[in-house]
Amino acid sequence: xxxxxxxxxxxxNKVGAMLVALQIALxxxxxxxxxxxxxxxxxxxxxxxxxxxxxxxxxxxxxxGQPADLSARTEADMAALRALPGVVDADAxxxxxxxxxxxxxxxxxxxxxxxPSASSNIYVDTDHGLAAQGLKLVAGRWFTAxxxxxxxxxxxxxxxxxxxxxxxxxxLFPHGQALGRSVYVTGxxxxxxxxxxxxxxxxxxxxxxxxxxxxxxxxxxxxxxxLYVVRTKPxxxxxxxxxxxxxxxxxxxxxxxxxxxxxxxxxxxxxxxAAATSWLxxxxxxxMLVITACGTVGLTMLWVAQRRRQIGTRRALGxxxxxxxxxxxxxxxxxxxxxxxxxxxxxxxANIWLTRHLAMTxxxxxHIVVGALVVLCLSQLAVLWPALRATRVPPSLAARGL
Amino acid sequence: MLGYYIDLAFRSLxxxxxxxxxxxxxxxxxxxxxxxxxxTLRALALDPIPGKSSQLFVPLINAGRPLPDTLTxxxxxxxxxxxxxxxxxxxxxxxxxxxxxxxxxxxxxxxxAYKDFFRMFEVPFRSGRPWSDADDNDATNVVVVSANLADRxxxxxxxxxxxxxxSGHEYRxxxxxxxxxxxxRFYDLGFGTGLDGAEDVxxxxxxxxNSQMERPGPTRCSIQRNFRQxxxxxxxxxxxxxxxxxxxxxxxxxxxxxxxxxxxxHQLPGRLTRPLRVALPDLRTWLxxxxxxPDTLRVSGIVAFGFLVVCLFNAAGLMLARFSARAGELGVRRALGxxxxxxxxxxxxxxAVVGLPAGLVGLALTVAGLASQRAxxxxxxxxxxxxxxxxxxxxxxxxxxxxxxCATVCxxxxxxWRASRVQPxxxxxxx
Numbered sequence: 001x002x003x004x005x006x007x008x009x010x011x012x013n014k015v016g017a018m019l020v021a022l023q024i025a026l027x028x029x030x031x032x033x034x035x036x037x038x039x040x041x042x043x044x045x046x047x048x049x050x051x052x053x054x055x056x057x058x059x060x061x062x063x064x065g066q067p068a069d070l071s072a073r074t075e076a077d078m079a080a081l082r083a084l085p086g087v088v089d090a091d092a093x094x095x096x097x098x099x100x101x102x103x104x105x106x107x108x109x110x111x112x113x114x115x116p117s118a119s120s121n122i123y124v125d126t127d128h129g130l131a132a133q134g135l136k137l138v139a140g141r142w143f144t145a146x147x148x149x150x151x152x153x154x155x156x157x158x159x160x161x162x163x164x165x166x167x168x169x170x171x172l173f174p175h176g177q178a179l180g181r182s183v184y185v186t187g188x189x190x191x192x193x194x195x196x197x198x199x200x201x202x203x204x205x206x207x208x209x210x211x212x213x214x215x216x217x218x219x220x221x222x223x224x225x226x227l228y229v230v231r232t233k234p235x236x237x238x239x240x241x242x243x244x245x246x247x248x249x250x251x252x253x254x255x256x257x258x259x260x261x262x263x264x265x266x267x268x269x270x271x272x273x274a275a276a277t278s279w280l281x282x283x284x285x286x287x288m289l290v291i292t293a294c295g296t297v298g299l300t301m302l303w304v305a306q307r308r309r310q311i312g313t314r315r316a317l318g319x320x321x322x323x324x325x326x327x328x329x330x331x332x333x334x335x336x337x338x339x340x341x342x343x344x345x346x347x348x349x350a351n352i353w354l355t356r357h358l359a360m361t362x363x364x365x366x367h368i369v370v371g372a373l374v375v376l377c378l379s380q381l382a383v384l385w386p387a388l389r390a391t392r393v394p395p396s397l398a399a400r401g402l
Numbered sequence: 403m404l405g406y407y408i409d410l411a412f413r414s415l416x417x418x419x420x421x422x423x424x425x426x427x428x429x430x431x432x433x434x435x436x437x438x439x440x441x442t443l444r445a446l447a448l449d450p451i452p453g454k455s456s457q458l459f460v461p462l463i464n465a466g467r468p469l470p471d472t473l474t475x476x477x478x479x480x481x482x483x484x485x486x487x488x489x490x491x492x493x494x495x496x497x498x499x500x501x502x503x504x505x506x507x508x509x510x511x512x513x514x515a516y517k518d519f520f521r522m523f524e525v526p527f528r529s530g531r532p533w534s535d536a537d538d539n540d541a542t543n544v545v546v547v548s549a550n551l552a553d554r555x556x557x558x559x560x561x562x563x564x565x566x567x568x569s570g571h572e573y574r575x576x577x578x579x580x581x582x583x584x585x586x587r588f589y590d591l592g593f594g595t596g597l598d599g600a601e602d603v604x605x606x607x608x609x610x611x612n613s614q615m616e617r618p619g620p621t622r623c624s625i626q627r628n629f630r631q632x633x634x635x636x637x638x639x640x641x642x643x644x645x646x647x648x649x650x651x652x653x654x655x656x657x658x659x660x661x662x663x664x665x666x667x668h669q670l671p672g673r674l675t676r677p678l679r680v681a682l683p684d685l686r687t688w689l690x691x692x693x694x695x696p697d698t699l700r701v702s703g704i705v706a707f708g709f710l711v712v713c714l715f716n717a718a719g720l721m722l723a724r725f726s727a728r729a730g731e732l733g734v735r736r737a738l739g740x741x742x743x744x745x746x747x748x749x750x751x752x753x754a755v756v757g758l759p760a761g762l763v764g765l766a767l768t769v770a771g772l773a774s775q776r777a778x779x780x781x782x783x784x785x786x787x788x789x790x791x792x793x794x795x796x797x798x799x800x801x802x803x804x805x806x807x808c809a810t811v812c813x814x815x816x817x818x819w820r821a822s823r824v825q826p827x828x829x830x831x832x833x
Contacts, residue, residue, distance in 0.1 A: 015816065019719045023712055030708035037701060064499045064507045065570020066614070224569070225497070256499060256509055280702065280774070284435055284709055291428055295716035298424065302723035350704075358700055 006331045009307075016299055020332075020379075021339035027292045028343030028375050032368040033351055033360070034281040040361045041274040047211070049097045050165070050199030052134025053263045055088070056231050057241050058099065060258035061248070063224040071150060071220055073252070078128070080247050081228065086236035087244075091132035091229050094124045094221045097200045097214065098263070098270050107164075107215060108184040109172060118171045120164070120185060121202040121214040124151050124221040130197075132229050138166060140179045140195030143218035151219025158189035159217045165200050167212035169193070185215045230260075237262060289375070293382040296336075300328060300386035304393075311390055312397030321391040328387035329380060336379040340372040347371075404751065411752035414728065422756065425720050429760035429813075432713025433806045434767025439706040441772060441798055451588065454524060455685040459487075459646050459654060462681040463665045471643075471688075475611075478642040482516070486660050487646035488653070489518035492607055494642055495590050496615040498568040502555065510551060511601035512568070513590075514610030520546070522647045523589060528552075530562035530577030533606055537576075541608035546577040551602040568603065571613050579604075588689055590643055658682045714813040721814045725749060725821040736826035745822045753814035754807055761806025768802060 010017050067073055074092045081090035106116025129135075130142040140163070147161055162185060169178035182190035200214040228248075232240045241260040248257050268275075304311070311324055347368050354360035415422045451458070463477055473481070478492040493515035501507045519525070520532040533544045545566065552561035552575070561575050582600055605615075648654045661680045725732070732745055740748075 015820075016719065016722060019715050019722070023715045023719075026708055026712050026715070030705055030712070033701070034705050062497075062499060062509060064501045067570075254501070254507065256507055276774075277702065281705060284705055287431055287435075288709055288712055291431065291713060291716055294424060294428065295719050298421070298716075298723050299719045302726060305727065354701065354704070360701055 003330060003334065006327065006334060010331070010334070013303070016303065017335050020296055020299055021335050021342065023292050023295055024336050024339030024375055024379060025343035025346055027288050028340055028368070028371055029347035029350055030288060031285045031375075032343075032347035032363050032371050033354065034285050035367060035371060036351070036361045036363040038278045038281055039367070041271075041278045044211075045271045045274060047201050048199060049201045049263075049267070050135060050197065051097055051263065052231060053267070055234055055237060056132075056134065056229060056263040057237055057244075057260050058096065058230070058263070058266065059228045059245060059248070059260045060256075061092075061226050061228055062256040064254045064256070066224060070222060070224065074220065074226065076251060077228065077248055080251060081230055081244055082128075084240055084243055084247060086232050086240045088134075088231040088233060089128050089131035090231070091126055091128040092221065092226045093126075093129065093229055094223065095121075095227060096123060096133055096229050097121075097202055098267050099227060105185060107168060107172060107213065109182075111184055111188060111190075113184070118168060118213050119210040120168055121200075121210070122186060123200075123214060123216050124219045125216050126218065126220060129216060132231050134231055135200060136198040137163075138196050138198045140193070142195055143216075147218045148220060149218075150222050151217065152222045158184070158186060158191050159219065160192065161194040161218060162191045163195040163197060163216040164193055165212055165214045166196055166198055168214065169196050171213065183215075186217055191217075289378060292375075293378055296332070296379050296382040297386060300332065300383050301389075304328070304386050304390040307390075308393050308397060311393040312395055315393060315395035316398035324391045324393075325387045328383055328390060332379055332383040333376070336376050340376055343375070344368050344372055403747075407748045407751040408755065410748060411755040414724075414752060415755065418724070418727075421720060421724060425717055425756050426760045426763055428713045428716050428720070429757065429806060429810055430763025430767060432710040433761060433764025433802060433809065434771060436706040436710040437764060437768040437798075437802050437805070438771030439703045441768065443700070443703055451524060451685070457647055457649055458522065458685040459648055459657070459682050460685075460688045461644055461646060461657070461661055462683075463661065463679075473642045473644050475642055478644050481644060481664065484660075484664065487648055487657060489522045489647040490645065491516040491519045491522065492642045492644045493519060493590070494607075494610075495601065496610065498603060498615065500551075500555070501567045501570075510568075510603050512603040512605060512610070512615060513601040514605055514607045514615060516607055518647070519604065519645075522645060526580040526582055528578045528580040529560055530575070533576050538606050538608060541606060541612045543571060543573045543609060544576045544606065545573040546579060546604040547575055548579050548600065548602045549581055552578045568605075569613070569615070573605065588685065589645065654682065654684075710809070714809055717810065718813040718817060721753060721817040722820065725817050729821070729824050732821055732824045733826045736824060742822040745824070746818055749818040749821050750811060750814065753810050753818070757807035757810030758803070760810060761803040764806050765799060765802050 061077070063070070063073070078090055078092055081087060105120065105122055106113075107118045107120040109117050123129075125133075125143070126148045127143045127145045130137065142163060143161060147159070151157075151159075162183065164172075164178065164183070172178065172183060173181060178193050178196060181193050183193060185191060197214075197216070199212065200216075202211055202214065228244075230240065230244060241262070245257055245260055248255070314324065315321075347363060348365070351360070351363040355362055460471070461473075461481065462471065463473065473492070482490060482492055493513060496512050496514065497509050498512045499507050499509050513519075516538050517532045517535065520527075527546075528549050530546070532546060533542070536542070537544050545568070547555075547561060547566070555561065555566065556564055561578050564575050566573050566575055579600075587600060646657065648657050658680070661682060665680050735748075736742075736745065
């Protein structure tokens, strides 16, 4: 197919062609950037937490007043929960991965380090923490009962031992064995790494760079507000959830027990904004593609109407229907290819500006090219119907009105 | 003549219903998407305390980078003692449990602050008054409660003078605030965008520290910290919010100079080995730095306006199609003596007639979009007070319609100009 006649036609009709090209360019620039946001949220949302997600639920517990026997009360609650049929283990903690509460601090290799080596989420757990959360230990061990003492949030102190995630271990000790080494996370004295867990993801709050960096510290967390984490046997969560809250209120009514929340609900809540934003952006992107396609259909229809006589003449001179079809498709390909190139440049340019001024992720050139191909295919599809109508222009039209 | 043009416009729009519907939908979608985001952005960018926001500042002292947005307890107390600003208060938010003999205990949001808090942030009172300086100094058990909580606890009487049990301590109520619910809660955005609204209980800072009121859930510590194992209040950890009121620009300048001196004097041995940094952002600057989530919202804003522009390009294309198809009719009018200006006016009227229903569609979509935004915030856990952020007032509705018509007419500028250049003679010849 010779493109020269197409180009000379386009020269006569610059504005219409420019409108289509600009539309395609803008659409591509916007969907590339929106797509990168969606992709980032999707990556965050699909990251496993490292916990036995299917069988865990949690309840918040807040005591009324400042009970002097806080430790004993929490122990009694835990004993009662662990005794419930169907419960694997239970623990009282300050927070757990994806719970929505984050507590974080610097993880250092030296005392009083000027710049922290990494930032870590901090979870205070007892010796039951491993089983209650279903964390996977890849090296070393979890805390023993002897290591667990009272941990007051107001008196931050060093623990004799800590368990860290594999990701944090790699960051702190890139060349070697993390097990048995000393770190400084909660206090001024060295804390020995006694175990490494495969994964524990915080989800948000610390910047995604640190999302997989977590430190578990042994302790009975001394606060009137605690999270109770309960792990059940498969399939028994519903029954245990109902029983657990009732059992706690039997022990004491002078407290506020939150509704038991399955882990999946914590996860949903944690990512609610991300999910909603993704859906919103996805909807806008799809609408944009649809509207761009509609615009292409509309303008091509116009051009077909304007060139009926020209088409008739070509048909009379021997052009086949497929030639007419190919003409419109080639014309559209030329216009949208220019639009796509401009769009790729604009999209990447806008992305550089956005990453500099707003918390925005980089668009990868590979993704934007895929986006450009999708837009090209879509506009080829959009041309199909008007072009088919053009093929039905009778050759006899050429003879009329001359 | 205008009436005739409107009549003509309706006739021509009826002639090609599919194209008309497409145009209305395209512009409507563009308007709906951009107005939804614009309304939300506008609500978040609203001056939370008009006339006062340029007088409220947040002093920050640290050696860290980036500068934490809070102070240590030690620095906050030392700064408080200097009384250099017209008004000043350190503060922090927490949660307390209301216990009464005849009801199930329930949690309330609490804010620990000095008495200046109420004047600084212009908190209206329904009855009673803020506590006194003496209460601040002696850590008396007094509280100011919200109208909401007062009505819940004492539905038939004035709450002032009554006693309330909060997390095991008895407090005397000295004041009840009138309805006051700044959204966003600009003085402390908390974990999200500060859409939770104001707290229900306010108590003296010293009292809260004495009774060990905890911050909600686990404490957040900044990375830069250096613990000494002392008591709750002296942890060298950044967690106290500090606000000062400086009525004039000169006062703000002086205060910043003072802050440098203060920081230099308080350079404790061993604690701050690196050069100190000082900042004194005003309320709006501080707020702009604090709002983290709306970065996504700003990206959505850009996406929404990109969408609007695409929609308008599209509408321009469709308009071009419409006017070109009617070149013959316009040519006849020109031949019969209509001026170029008449043709322009006729075409503008026709596009405005499309713009109005497009605006209505846009308005409906905006309402739907805002409802989804509300739902989003509900899920995210800040159910209270989102209504104000995401409600559409009369002004905004008018703006939507005006924007729709302006946008439509703008997109029609080129097509209209093209239509007015129709050559009457040529058109007549081809017919």
